Amino acid sequence: MLYFRLFFSFMKISFFSFGGLTMIPVINDEVLKYGWMTSKEVLDIVAVAEMTPGSLGINCATFVGLKTGGLLGAICASFGSMVPSLTLCMIATYFMMRLKGNKILESIMIAIRPICMGMIFSVMIILGRSTFISAAGINWNFILIGIIAGFFLIKVKLSIPKTILMSAILGLFIG
Secondary structure, three states, X not given: OHHHHHHHHHHHHHHOOOOHHHHHHHHHHHHHHOOOOOHHHHHHHXXXXXXXXXXXXXXXXXXXXXXXXXXXXXXXXXXXXXXXXXXXXXXXXXXXXXXOOOHHHXXXXXXXXXXXXXXHHHHHHHHHHHHHEEOOEEOXXXXXXXXXXXXXXXOOOOOHHHHHHHHHHHHHHHO
Protein backbone atom coordinates (compact mmCIF):
# COMPACT_ATOMS: atom_id res chain seq x y z
CA MET A 1 0.00 0.00 0.00
CA LEU A 2 2.86 2.41 0.85
CA TYR A 3 4.43 1.92 -2.58
CA PHE A 4 1.18 2.72 -4.41
CA ARG A 5 0.68 5.76 -2.20
CA LEU A 6 4.24 6.98 -2.95
CA PHE A 7 3.70 6.42 -6.68
CA PHE A 8 0.32 8.21 -6.83
CA SER A 9 1.38 11.02 -4.49
CA PHE A 10 4.37 11.97 -6.60
CA MET A 11 2.42 11.48 -9.81
CA LYS A 12 -0.17 13.93 -8.44
CA ILE A 13 2.58 16.35 -7.36
CA SER A 14 4.09 16.28 -10.86
CA PHE A 15 0.75 16.71 -12.61
CA PHE A 16 -0.40 19.65 -10.49
CA SER A 17 2.78 21.68 -10.10
CA PHE A 18 4.94 23.40 -12.65
CA GLY A 19 8.28 21.95 -11.59
CA GLY A 20 11.15 23.53 -9.74
CA LEU A 21 10.42 25.60 -6.68
CA THR A 22 6.64 25.48 -7.26
CA MET A 23 6.75 21.82 -6.23
CA ILE A 24 8.08 22.47 -2.72
CA PRO A 25 4.77 23.44 -1.04
CA VAL A 26 2.95 20.58 -2.78
CA ILE A 27 5.64 18.08 -1.76
CA ASN A 28 5.60 19.46 1.78
CA ASP A 29 1.79 19.13 2.08
CA GLU A 30 1.73 15.61 0.66
CA VAL A 31 4.63 14.31 2.75
CA LEU A 32 3.28 15.85 5.96
CA LYS A 33 -0.26 14.65 5.22
CA TYR A 34 0.85 11.02 5.25
CA GLY A 35 3.31 11.52 8.11
CA TRP A 36 6.23 10.28 6.04
CA MET A 37 8.51 13.03 7.38
CA THR A 38 8.60 16.07 9.61
CA SER A 39 8.78 19.64 8.30
CA LYS A 40 12.47 19.80 9.15
CA GLU A 41 13.16 16.57 7.26
CA VAL A 42 11.31 17.91 4.21
CA LEU A 43 13.45 21.06 4.30
CA ASP A 44 16.57 18.91 4.51
CA ILE A 45 15.39 16.77 1.58
CA VAL A 46 14.66 19.86 -0.52
CA ALA A 47 18.09 21.31 0.29
CA VAL A 48 19.84 18.10 -0.72
CA ALA A 49 17.64 17.75 -3.82
CA GLU A 50 18.59 21.28 -4.90
CA MET A 51 22.30 20.51 -4.53
CA THR A 52 22.29 17.23 -6.43
CA PRO A 53 22.16 17.00 -10.24
CA GLY A 54 18.76 16.41 -11.78
CA SER A 55 15.32 17.86 -11.36
CA LEU A 56 14.06 18.89 -7.95
CA GLY A 57 10.92 16.78 -8.31
CA ILE A 58 12.65 13.52 -9.11
CA ASN A 59 15.36 14.10 -6.51
CA CYS A 60 12.77 14.80 -3.80
CA ALA A 61 10.70 11.81 -4.88
CA THR A 62 13.75 9.56 -4.75
CA PHE A 63 14.83 10.80 -1.32
CA VAL A 64 11.33 10.64 0.19
CA GLY A 65 10.73 7.20 -1.31
CA LEU A 66 14.08 5.92 -0.06
CA LYS A 67 13.47 7.20 3.46
CA THR A 68 9.93 5.87 3.71
CA GLY A 69 10.04 2.68 1.67
CA GLY A 70 13.64 1.82 0.91
CA LEU A 71 14.85 1.15 -2.61
CA LEU A 72 11.43 0.01 -3.87
CA GLY A 73 9.87 3.15 -2.37
CA ALA A 74 12.45 5.30 -4.17
CA ILE A 75 11.71 3.57 -7.46
CA CYS A 76 7.93 3.92 -7.03
CA ALA A 77 8.07 7.60 -6.02
CA SER A 78 10.56 8.45 -8.78
CA PHE A 79 8.56 6.67 -11.46
CA GLY A 80 5.39 8.40 -10.22
CA SER A 81 7.18 11.72 -10.56
CA MET A 82 8.17 10.88 -14.15
CA VAL A 83 4.77 9.65 -15.37
CA PRO A 84 3.36 13.09 -16.31
CA SER A 85 6.41 14.04 -18.40
CA LEU A 86 6.66 10.60 -19.96
CA THR A 87 2.95 10.65 -20.80
CA LEU A 88 3.11 14.07 -22.45
CA CYS A 89 6.26 13.12 -24.38
CA MET A 90 4.68 9.89 -25.64
CA ILE A 91 1.54 11.72 -26.73
CA ALA A 92 3.61 14.39 -28.50
CA THR A 93 5.74 11.71 -30.18
CA TYR A 94 2.65 9.83 -31.30
CA PHE A 95 1.21 12.91 -32.97
CA MET A 96 4.57 13.93 -34.43
CA MET A 97 4.95 10.50 -36.01
CA ARG A 98 1.36 10.45 -37.27
CA LEU A 99 1.75 13.91 -38.77
CA LYS A 100 5.20 13.27 -40.23
CA GLY A 101 5.31 14.75 -43.71
CA ASN A 102 2.51 17.20 -42.90
CA LYS A 103 3.53 20.54 -44.44
CA ILE A 104 1.88 22.59 -41.67
CA LEU A 105 3.66 20.67 -38.89
CA GLU A 106 6.98 20.88 -40.74
CA SER A 107 6.52 24.65 -41.14
CA ILE A 108 5.76 24.97 -37.43
CA MET A 109 8.88 22.95 -36.52
CA ILE A 110 11.02 25.09 -38.84
CA ALA A 111 9.65 28.22 -37.13
CA ILE A 112 10.30 26.80 -33.64
CA ARG A 113 14.04 26.26 -34.22
CA PRO A 114 15.05 29.95 -34.38
CA ILE A 115 12.72 30.69 -31.45
CA CYS A 116 14.51 28.05 -29.35
CA MET A 117 17.90 29.36 -30.44
CA GLY A 118 16.83 32.87 -29.43
CA MET A 119 15.72 31.62 -26.02
CA ILE A 120 19.02 29.79 -25.51
CA PHE A 121 20.96 32.89 -26.60
CA SER A 122 18.91 35.04 -24.20
CA VAL A 123 19.69 32.72 -21.27
CA MET A 124 23.34 32.72 -22.29
CA ILE A 125 23.45 36.54 -22.18
CA ILE A 126 21.63 36.74 -18.85
CA LEU A 127 23.77 34.07 -17.18
CA GLY A 128 26.93 35.41 -18.82
CA ARG A 129 26.26 38.91 -17.53
CA SER A 130 25.70 37.68 -13.98
CA THR A 131 28.74 35.37 -14.14
CA PHE A 132 31.29 37.54 -15.91
CA ILE A 133 30.36 40.96 -14.50
CA SER A 134 30.11 41.69 -10.79
CA ALA A 135 29.92 44.81 -8.64
CA ALA A 136 33.72 44.74 -8.49
CA GLY A 137 34.01 44.76 -12.30
CA ILE A 138 34.72 42.21 -14.99
CA ASN A 139 35.66 38.72 -13.75
CA TRP A 140 38.51 37.99 -16.16
CA ASN A 141 39.29 34.67 -14.48
CA PHE A 142 35.76 33.38 -15.27
CA ILE A 143 36.05 34.63 -18.84
CA LEU A 144 39.34 32.73 -19.16
CA ILE A 145 37.72 29.55 -17.84
CA GLY A 146 34.87 30.01 -20.35
CA ILE A 147 37.31 30.47 -23.24
CA ILE A 148 39.35 27.42 -22.23
CA ALA A 149 36.20 25.31 -21.79
CA GLY A 150 34.84 26.48 -25.15
CA PHE A 151 38.13 25.63 -26.85
CA PHE A 152 38.23 22.11 -25.40
CA LEU A 153 34.55 21.53 -26.12
CA ILE A 154 34.57 22.77 -29.72
CA LYS A 155 38.12 22.27 -31.05
CA VAL A 156 39.36 19.30 -29.02
CA LYS A 157 35.87 17.70 -28.95
CA LEU A 158 36.13 16.97 -25.23
CA SER A 159 32.90 15.47 -23.88
CA ILE A 160 30.56 17.70 -21.88
CA PRO A 161 31.06 15.86 -18.55
CA LYS A 162 34.85 16.06 -18.94
CA THR A 163 34.60 19.75 -19.88
CA ILE A 164 32.50 20.43 -16.78
CA LEU A 165 35.01 18.57 -14.61
CA MET A 166 37.91 20.45 -16.19
CA SER A 167 36.10 23.77 -15.66
CA ALA A 168 35.43 22.92 -12.03
CA ILE A 169 39.11 22.15 -11.48
CA LEU A 170 40.11 25.38 -13.23
CA GLY A 171 37.60 27.21 -11.04
CA LEU A 172 39.31 25.87 -7.93
CA PHE A 173 42.67 27.16 -9.08
CA ILE A 174 41.88 30.42 -10.88
CA GLY A 175 38.25 31.08 -9.93
